[in-house]
Every structure is written in structure tokens, then in C-alpha cells.
Amino acid sequence: MSNFIFGRYLPLNSTVHRLDPRSKLLLSFCYLIVVFLANSWLSYAILIGFTLAAILSSKISLGFFLKGLRPMLWLIAFTVVVQLLFSPAGGHVYFHWTILNITQAGLVNSGVIFIRFLLIIMMSTLLTLSTQPLDIATGLSSLMRPLRWVRIPVDTLAMMLAIALRFVPTLMDEATKIMNAQRARGVDFGEGGLIKQAKSFIPLMVPLFMSAFNRAEDLSTAMEARGYRDSEHRSQYRILTWQRRDTMTWIVFLMVVAAMLATRRW
Amino acid sequence: MENIIDVQHLSYRYQDTDGRPALDDISFTVKAGEWLALVGHNGSGKSTLARAVDGLLPFSEGTVTVGGIKLTPETVWEVREKIGMIFQNPDNQFVGATVEDDVAFGLENRQISRAEMVPRVKAALDEVGMQTFAQREPGALSGGQKQRVALAGIVAIAPDILILDEATSMLDPQGRRDMLALVQRLREEKHLTVISITHDIDEAASADRVLVIDDGKLVEEAQPAEIFAQGERLIHLGLDVPFTAKLKQALQDRGITVPTGYQTTTEMEEWLWQSLSNT
Structure with missing residues (x-):
């Protein structure tokens, strides 16, 4: 049972593993938006290239990513088939029966959906495989820190999350x-x-x-x-440090985004 | 020597019980550097007493003075600075996600800067011999190791008083001996005052003085030797006779011939197997 949630982290010593969890969390989030902005085959090719490069530099074997894909398989298959059969008419019609059409547009759409699913799942699997749950929690609470200004008890929530984990x-x-x-x-x-x-x-x-x-x-x-009063008035033993490799990763990522934007259809 | 803890006429009632006081007019003092053992049956009030001294229970009658500070809702944090407490269940007091995080917990609560925390955590782990486990998660540790981490957490904040609330009762005999030896050593090095609440005869024997509590009342105060001289009465006082001895006594009471002398648990198990397969 514990493998289901926590056996996912693979302790290896790669650049991806050593990245600041904040950096990985933010990047994964931005990546999600970027994947939906891509629309030409070339822009997808660039994103696929980036994802493969990220996977390779994590030193995690592809098998683990395929395993991460398995629970989503039915959802992907269902969405792809629906896209394939119910797409609006467009281009060449290959097959027609009552309301079901397989058209050129439908084929393209389902291909796009499939690639999007694949890229997003791969990237989020990479995040959980290369980051300890505790680091994810620390990273999240650090990123949510500005919410303290709107009186959200971020430190207390972070403490609760850490104890729960x-x-x-x-x-x-x-x-x-x-x-x-x-x-x-x-x-x-x-x-x-x-x-x-x-x-x-x-x-x-x-x-x-x-x-x-x-x-x-x-x-x-x-x-x-042991002297615990509240979560606000405490110092932190566990700290996150933004390092050169985080900056480098973001530079690469922003270049990839620029290349993707340049090659997408406007 | 001066009294580091002074308890006068302390009474406490749990709200949900039938009105019988959990602590009934208890007075005692502890000298600086002394090792005091509190013994008594389960439910006799000895843990309640320790909690009252640490300000974890809001008692209404009596006074508690720790290191010259009278315990009130205003001074409770000041008093807790002076006291480190280790509880019974090793798992339920492990707050941090890893060993070093847990040792740092008390320091974080005191808002000590990270620059100062790092060497203090390291030194505390060295002190209890757990430095190689710094990055480990609690699941990878034995009960005895977890209690040593709890001790390191206390060493890191350097209090004057250490309260062991049945801290060895969930450990195996070896873990118990190691833990006691470690407490002895730390006590000498750090000039700690130790209060240990226990059922364990060895732990009570390490003390300079034994207080016996029954039904929330202080019924006896003596040197360990005087207490042990009472033999049979030990059980009435709430001290544990070794399990094998208790088992043999129970068998004997039912007219079964048992081997004489002391047996370890394994020897006893062996003997039981043999006698069972012979019948």
C-alpha cells in the first residue's frame, strides 16, 4: 500500500534530484501552461525533446515513467477515441457511420491530445520520482509564503503537512x-x-x-x-537554497519556451 | 545543595473523573544534581505529577517552583526552558521527518538561528552516538535509537532537569540498559537533575532517592536500598519483578513444579515448550 504514494521517490544523485524543489515545482507548473500553448508539430517536437532531455538527465530508467503512465492509460485511451470519433468535419473523411466520423482533423486532434497527456504525465512523474515528499512539502510552503499577507496561516499548514507526512x-x-x-x-x-x-x-x-x-x-x-507555541514564531532548520544549477535549468527552460513560441502557429 | 524543584501541597483533579483527585496534597523537593525515581502503579498519578511540574497540566491548588521560578501561566515557558522531558512511546514524540530535523525541533521553537543550530544539532547527535543516522527517517530506527534521538533533542537545548516519563518501558532489556547508561553519563557530564518515572527495578536502583506514589498520594520516601529490602512488597509498590519470575510464581501457585533459579525469556520459552510437548 505504501508503494502507492510514497514508493515513488527514487533516491539517485542526478542534477534533477539536486535541483531546488521550489525550482522543480514552479517549472512543472509553467510547463503545464506551455504544453497547452504549443500547436504546431515542430513546437511539440521541441517540447518532446526537452522532456526527454530532462528524463535522461535524471538518470531514472524509462520503465518507471511507463509505470507512472499505467494508471492513466484508460483515461488517455478514452479521450483519444472520443476525439477521434466525434471531431468536427474537416479535411478528408476516412470513415463515416451515422454520427461517427473519422476525419483528418479528428486524427490530428487525437494525436495532439495524446502528446499533451504524455508530456504532462512524464513531467509530473519526473517531479515525484526525483523529489522527496518532504522536500515537495517544504518547497510548497516556501512558495506559498507570500500568502501570509492575506492572513493564510502558511507556517501552520506547512507544519501540519510535515507531521502528516x-x-x-x-x-x-x-x-x-x-x-x-x-x-x-x-x-x-x-x-x-x-x-x-x-x-x-x-x-x-x-x-x-x-x-x-x-x-x-x-x-x-x-x-x-519541547517548547512549541505556534508555527509563526519559529526559526527554520531545513532551508532551501537556490543554486547555479537552478538558474541554468531556468535559462534552458526559457530558451525552450522561446523556441516553442517561435515555431507555433499564431 | 539547593533545591532545584520545590513542590508544595499540589493537588489536581481530572475533569472527567468521578472527582477523585489524581494528585492529592503532594509535597516534595529535589536537590540540584539529584536522581529521583518516582514509582507507583499504573494510574497512581506519577505521570500526572511529572506533567504538572512541567506546566503541562493547569493545577489549581499548591505551588511548583523550578529553579527559583514559581510556575504560573505567565512563567510556564521560562520553566520549560529548564526541563527536558522524554515520554514513553518513542514514535509519538518524534516530530521531525528525519533524525536531524527532530533534534532541531526544540531549537526551532526557541527561534535559534540556523547558523547556531547546525553545530548544536551535530554536537547533540555526537553526544548520544547517533551522528551517522542524522539523515535517517524514524521508520528506519529501533525504539532505543528513537529514544536516543529524543535525548539528543534535549541535550541540544541544554536544560537543567531531565524528566524520564517511563522512557524505557517500551524498550527491550538491552535498549533499556543502554539508555540508562547514556542518561547516567549525560547526567555526570551536564550536571543534570534527573527525575525518572518507572516500573523498572534497575532504573529505580540508579536513583539517589525513591518516592512511592499511590492513589495520588505520596506514601513513601526512601533510599533505593531500603525499598528493595522490602522484597515482596515491591510488587505492591508498582515495581516490576522480571516477567519470567512473575510467570514462574503464577505457575507455582497452580501447583506446577518450575525450575529454580533465574531464567532468561528464551530459556523459559524453551522450558515451556518441553513441558508442553511432554504432556
Whole structure:
């Protein structure tokens, strides 16, 4: 179960891994917009080239990216097929049956959708494969810092996020222990109909919640004993430093964006 | 020597109980540099007492004075500066995502600059022998290692008083011994005053003085040797006789012949297997 969310990070020592998480988060976000701005084949070729270069410099094998693609496969296939069959008329008609048309425009559209999906998934997979969840959390809270001016308690939210991440493995272990204990008492997890399956999770959830509340109480006492008052008046041990490689990465990225904009149809 | 902790006529009632006080008119003092053990049954009020001293419970009757400062809602943070506390469950007091983050937690709360934090975290980890684990996540540590990290977190903020709230009760015998040895060493090096709340006989034996608490009342105050001389009564006082000894006693009470002398858990297990397969 823990592989589902957290086994994704691959600890390697590549340039991509060592980039500032803020830099990676912002870049991924900008990339999302850029992908939707591209419209000519050449502009897509440039973006594909950039994505491949990013993947190669992360030293992560392509297999992991294909694995990241798998859960999205049905969504992609569905969107591509809908685009293919229901596109407005345009260009040569290859196939026609009642309301279904396969036209040249439809083919092009579905190809574009497919490439967009692929690029976005590849890039976000690269972000999660090369960045620790904790670094993502630190990066996010650092990027959200300006929101403090509109009275959003960014530091408190960051502390909550960090503690939540810290306790995920602990609670996962606990869930496994409880499941084993309940199995030993004859509970079948994941058997029978949907309702029966859902019911079988009650003997897991009740003790798990009980224990989580107890832990929360212990934790708050321990935090208070260690001098925790509020999240605003604290110094930071973990800091993020913007380095030369971050600046270089952005220069490359902006050049790619410029090339893409130059080659797109206006 | 001067009294570093002075508790006078302290009483406390939990709101949700039947009105029976969790602490009932408790008075005692602790000298600077002393090691004091608090023993008593589960629910006797010994943890409540420790929490009251650290200002974690808002008691209404009595006074607590720590290092010359009277504990009030205004001075509670000042008092906590002087006290480091380690709790029972190693997991539930590990706040940071990694070992070094956790050691830094107390320093961050005191708004100490990062430039000063880095060497202090490193020195504290050196002190407890966990420097090679600095980047590790808590999931990769044993219970004993987590408690050592908790100790490092306290060493980093350099308090005068260390309170161990059943800090060794979830550790295995080896982890317990290591932890106690480490506390002994730190106490000598840093001139710490130690209050340990415990069921463990070895931990109580390390103390200079033992306070026995029952039903929220202070029932006895003595040297460890005097307490141990009471033999059978130890169990009544809430100290743990080793598990194998308790098991043997229970078997004997049911008319089963058990081997004499002391057995380790493994030896006892072996003996149980053999006697079971013979029947």
C-alpha cells in the first residue's frame, strides 16, 4: 500500500534530484501552461525533446515513467477515441457511420491530445520520482509564503503537512498490524460483495482511528514540552537554497519556451 | 545543595473523573544534581505529577517552583526552558521527518538561528552516538535509537532537569540498559537533575532517592536500598519483578513444579515448550 504514494521517490544523485524543489515545482507548473500553448508539430517536437532531455538527465530508467503512465492509460485511451470519433468535419473523411466520423482533423486532434497527456504525465512523474515528499512539502510552503499577507496561516499548514507526512509510514505499519490481528480473529479483508468488503474494514478503521487520536494527543504534549507555541514564531532548520544549477535549468527552460513560441502557429 | 524543584501541597483533579483527585496534597523537593525515581502503579498519578511540574497540566491548588521560578501561566515557558522531558512511546514524540530535523525541533521553537543550530544539532547527535543516522527517517530506527534521538533533542537545548516519563518501558532489556547508561553519563557530564518515572527495578536502583506514589498520594520516601529490602512488597509498590519470575510464581501457585533459579525469556520459552510437548 505504501508503494502507492510514497514508493515513488527514487533516491539517485542526478542534477534533477539536486535541483531546488521550489525550482522543480514552479517549472512543472509553467510547463503545464506551455504544453497547452504549443500547436504546431515542430513546437511539440521541441517540447518532446526537452522532456526527454530532462528524463535522461535524471538518470531514472524509462520503465518507471511507463509505470507512472499505467494508471492513466484508460483515461488517455478514452479521450483519444472520443476525439477521434466525434471531431468536427474537416479535411478528408476516412470513415463515416451515422454520427461517427473519422476525419483528418479528428486524427490530428487525437494525436495532439495524446502528446499533451504524455508530456504532462512524464513531467509530473519526473517531479515525484526525483523529489522527496518532504522536500515537495517544504518547497510548497516556501512558495506559498507570500500568502501570509492575506492572513493564510502558511507556517501552520506547512507544519501540519510535515507531521502528516511524518506519520504516514507509522500509521501504515499500524494498519498492517491491526489487519493481521483481526485476520487472526477471523476477519476476511477484501472478500465477498462490495457491502461485505466495506463492512470488513470497520474492525480496521475503528482501532486505527483510536490509536491515531491517542498518538495525536501524545504528540501534542511532547511538542509542548519541547517548547512549541505556534508555527509563526519559529526559526527554520531545513532551508532551501537556490543554486547555479537552478538558474541554468531556468535559462534552458526559457530558451525552450522561446523556441516553442517561435515555431507555433499564431 | 539547593533545591532545584520545590513542590508544595499540589493537588489536581481530572475533569472527567468521578472527582477523585489524581494528585492529592503532594509535597516534595529535589536537590540540584539529584536522581529521583518516582514509582507507583499504573494510574497512581506519577505521570500526572511529572506533567504538572512541567506546566503541562493547569493545577489549581499548591505551588511548583523550578529553579527559583514559581510556575504560573505567565512563567510556564521560562520553566520549560529548564526541563527536558522524554515520554514513553518513542514514535509519538518524534516530530521531525528525519533524525536531524527532530533534534532541531526544540531549537526551532526557541527561534535559534540556523547558523547556531547546525553545530548544536551535530554536537547533540555526537553526544548520544547517533551522528551517522542524522539523515535517517524514524521508520528506519529501533525504539532505543528513537529514544536516543529524543535525548539528543534535549541535550541540544541544554536544560537543567531531565524528566524520564517511563522512557524505557517500551524498550527491550538491552535498549533499556543502554539508555540508562547514556542518561547516567549525560547526567555526570551536564550536571543534570534527573527525575525518572518507572516500573523498572534497575532504573529505580540508579536513583539517589525513591518516592512511592499511590492513589495520588505520596506514601513513601526512601533510599533505593531500603525499598528493595522490602522484597515482596515491591510488587505492591508498582515495581516490576522480571516477567519470567512473575510467570514462574503464577505457575507455582497452580501447583506446577518450575525450575529454580533465574531464567532468561528464551530459556523459559524453551522450558515451556518441553513441558508442553511432554504432556
